[in-house]
Amino acid sequence: MSTHEQKLTRLTAAGRFDLCSPGECIRLLSAAPAVINYNRRAGGCGRMLKVLLHGTCAYDCAYCAVRLQREQLSFSPEELATTFLGLWREGLVGGLFLSSGIARDVDYVMHDIVETGEILRQRGYGGYLHLKVLPGAARADIHDAARVADRISINLEATSPDRLGCLAGVKDYRQDILKRQAWVAEEKPGGHTTQIVVGAADETDAEILSCLADQYRRVRPSRVYFAAFHALSGTPLASHPDTPAWRARRWYQADYLLRDYSVTPDELRTALNEEGFLSNRDPKEVLADDDRPVNVNLAPRRDLLRVPGIGPKGADRILSLRKDRPFTGPADLTRAGIRGKAAGRYLTFGGRETVQTRLTL
Numbered sequence: 001m002s003t004h005e006q007k008l009t010r011l012t013a014a015g016r017f018d019l020c021s022p023g024e025c026i027r028l029l030s031a032a033p034a035v036i037n038y039n040r041r042a043g044g045c046g047r048m049l050k051v052l053l054h055g056t057c058a059y060d061c062a063y064c065a066v067r068l069q070r071e072q073l074s075f076s077p078e079e080l081a082t083t084f085l086g087l088w089r090e091g092l093v094g095g096l097f098l099s100s101g102i103a104r105d106v107d108y109v110m111h112d113i114v115e116t117g118e119i120l121r122q123r124g125y126g127g128y129l130h131l132k133v134l135p136g137a138a139r140a141d142i143h144d145a146a147r148v149a150d151r152i153s154i155n156l157e158a159t160s161p162d163r164l165g166c167l168a169g170v171k172d173y174r175q176d177i178l179k180r181q182a183w184v185a186e187e188k189p190g191g192h193t194t195q196i197v198v199g200a201a202d203e204t205d206a207e208i209l210s211c212l213a214d215q216y217r218r219v220r221p222s223r224v225y226f227a228a229f230h231a232l233s234g235t236p237l238a239s240h241p242d243t244p245a246w247r248a249r250r251w252y253q254a255d256y257l258l259r260d261y262s263v264t265p266d267e268l269r270t271a272l273n274e275e276g277f278l279s280n281r282d283p284k285e286v287l288a289d290d291d292r293p294v295n296v297n298l299a300p301r302r303d304l305l306r307v308p309g310i311g312p313k314g315a316d317r318i319l320s321l322r323k324d325r326p327f328t329g330p331a332d333l334t335r336a337g338i339r340g341k342a343a344g345r346y347l348t349f350g351g352r353e354t355v356q357t358r359l360t361l
Contacts, residue, residue: 011052047094057101061168081119096126110141117148135176153193159211163201175200185219193223198231199243206276212267226251261305281298297326309342
């Protein structure tokens with residue numbers, strides 16, 4: 001393996017903690033051992049090269065593996081752009097997610113991130129490009145990143161200033177993150193994301209919910225990613241218990257309810273237990289257990305979306321198909337592409353004159 005390939009391998013491996021799609025799957029390039037992110041639902045790209053521009057960081061985030069790196073590994077903007085274009089032209093990658101440790105000062109690194117994107121666009125790359133905005137970034141750099149990238153993001157990491165203070169002494173939550181996030185939202189409306197490290201600061205799910213409600217009210221990110229905390233040897237949180245992977249999965253489900261299913265934060269709050277945590281069960285099912293059954297032949301779209309097993313496409317198919325022929329039972333849901341056993345126990349199938357009692361399957 002060449003020195004260049006070794007550097008690519010190390011800087012892609014170091015980038016695995018910064019999420020760019022839910023349920024990430026990692027595979028290897030055939031021509032080199034670089035790590036590739038792959039997910040069919042990734043924002044516009046199913047073969048993502050996810051890499052750090054600089055592999056060291058001067059910040060003190062207590063959970064971060066990059067802070068442990070002492071070897072000065074980095075790409076210049078020219079070097080990384082050339083490397084990526086070579087992989088892209090060979091058909092090995094379809095998009096780039098570029099982040100970085102803060103090797104010197106923020107302005108220096110942000111300039112390199114933006115310059116890399118500009119080189120790619122100047123050389124004819126028109127594919128998917130996601131650029132990371134670093135805490136404390138200048139407004140001008142955020143503007144330029146939004147100009148060249150399909151998506152930009154800045155990570156919250158924690159739910160509040162107090163919680164971030166448990167994890168990092170250098171970052172100022174309000175100034176370095178929330179203020180910059182507002183700029184990100186202004187520069188790239190509908191095209192920005194963020195990430196929360198679940199469990200690192202011992203926050204409750206009630207705190208995460210309050211944070212999400214504020215996010216969607218204030219800056220409207222297109223996605224929020226959830227990374228379950230995993231303790232790394234050598235970090236200050238090495239002895240901290242790992243967060244169960246299911247907790248992050250449940251937050252992806254809860255986040256879908258907030259973004260796509262018209263569930264309000266107050267409604268979702270009823271799915272929390274007395275200690276303020278979600279259980280290891282689909283929150284949509286938890287909410288549905290407390291609701292009245294929905295009549296599949298009469299209910300509006302909003303109510304259909306509350307039924308476990310029915311998503312936006314399924315709800316639209318039901319609305320269309322029931323105009324011609326009413327649904328008579330759970331088995332009949334298959335013509336709308338819906339699993340009757342999953343949804344049937346939360347539905348009734350009567351018409352306007354008769355309403356069937358709730359099914360027990």
